[in-house]
Amino acid sequence: MERWNPRGSASAARVPGRDVRVRVDGERCVGHGRCYEIAEEVFGEDDRGHCVVQLAEVPPELQAKARQGAANCPERAIEIDD
Amino acid sequence: MTKPVFLSPEFNADPLPRYREARRCPVAHDALTDSVVISRYADVLAALRDPETFSSEMAAVSIGQQRALIPLQVDPPRQIRFRRILDPHFSRRRMQALEPDVRALVNGLIDSFADEGRCEFNAAFAVPLPCTVFLQLMGLPQSDLPELLALKDGIIRPRAGSVEEGQALREATGARIYAYFERLLDERIRKPRDDLMTWFLGAELDGDRLSREEILDISYLFLLAGLDTVTATLGCSVAHLARNPEQRARLAQQPELWPTAVEELLRHETPVPVVVRVVARDTTFGGQDLRAGQTVMLLLGAADTDDLEFDGADEVTFERETNRHLAFGGGPHRCLGSHLARMELRVALEELHRRLPDYEIAPGEEPRWSGGIREVQHLPLVFPVAT
Helix, strand or coil, X not given: CCCCCCCCCCCCCCCCCCCEEEEECCXXXXXXXXXXXXXXXXXXXXXXXXXXXXXXXXXXXXXXXXXXXXXXXXXXXXXXXX | CCCCCCCCHHHHHCCHHHHHHHHCCCEEEXXXXXXXXXXXXXXXXXXXXXXXXXXXXXXXXXXXXXXXXXXXXXXXXXXHHHHHHHHXXXXXXXXXXXXXXXXXXXXXXXHCCXXXXXXXXXXXXXCXXXXXXXXXXXXXXXXXXXHHHHHHHHHHCCCCCCHHHHHHHHHHHHHHHHHHHHHHHHHHHHCCCCCHHHHHHHCEECCEECCHHHHHHHHHHHHHHCCHHHHHHHHHHHHHHHHCHHHHHHHHHCHHHHHHHHHHHHHHHCCCCEEEEEXXXXXXECCEEECCCCEEEEEHHHHCCCCCCCCCCCCCCCXXXXXXXXXXXXXXXXXXXXXXXXXXXXXXXHHHHHHCCCCEECCCCCCEECCCCCCEEECEEECCXXX
């Protein structure tokens, strides 16, 4: 299994499949910042350090990272629609 | 042998067995203190996220303050104003900009003992690092360090014979802390500088400035919340790695593991083992009736080692893919300094293990933990001197 690299680059090879939609619940987010530490291509931060989705439609090659970012949110503020 | 009391030095040296025991009764009444102890991950998170029921207002902790500490002891919605003002100054982006200075500071501290082949890690590194970063952020001279350390310790670990004496000492120290920051504010009003204290004076939200009292109440909390916690995390992490050489060797060889390793050490060690709340309204929680006014202890450490949330919760696993630990709390009072702490910890541990990869606890000695926040007050290390 490929080791998860939290500071990894977005150089993943093109993967077949469809985009998935990512949403953040701004009421739940309190700015832990785990999502944008892990998947900075998908999640960004506003001036308070709260999550802003950068890439609402996530292409297949970034989906693993997006899921990792969402899974590490202590507030469960991120939803991914399949 | 009698059981170690919650948060005693004996408890802090080896908390996992007590956490396991606590989770068997997830919402427990502690008769000794008439408080409620909550220990399962899901329950702790739910309580942290519900300040209307579990209030963080002044009644919760008395640490020598005359007014509620801001923003910790103010609940939403009032608290949100303060977080809106403060959060941007502690965002990850802001903290990243400090990284080169912190790295230089870390290396300077390592230089001070690297040639000796031994150090007492707490005094040589874990205490001065976060304190010096704090001084720089606040725009305070390095020469104030001893005074600030004395003030902080007078509150957190008062040297007193009895509980009453301890509380009296806390209040006296509290008055000195207010006086210290009053003086500093006056200086910055006369002569503004590029520091946090000066910025507080001009900070506003929707045209509404921070009052002088509010600035004092924020500064007071920063002094108490910002120093011991990183000190404790550094000590707990290094003590763990000193006792687990195979894990330490992996980190020295694969420094790219540090970001996840820091999270895992935060989870496993949870240096702030408990946060306190007060029940704001009669309620039923986890099948138990809670009375308004009761003190609640949220066992962050027990939550972070709960096997319903974490696979192999008692083990340190750097590859843990999902790690939603609560070492920085959660909900609206999520630690304001978490991004600063994470950066300091990663940089400090990276540099330490790059420069001193082989260390162990000095033969014949044992680390000694404090009560309360898990500071490793005595951590004697030996290591080969680089040639």
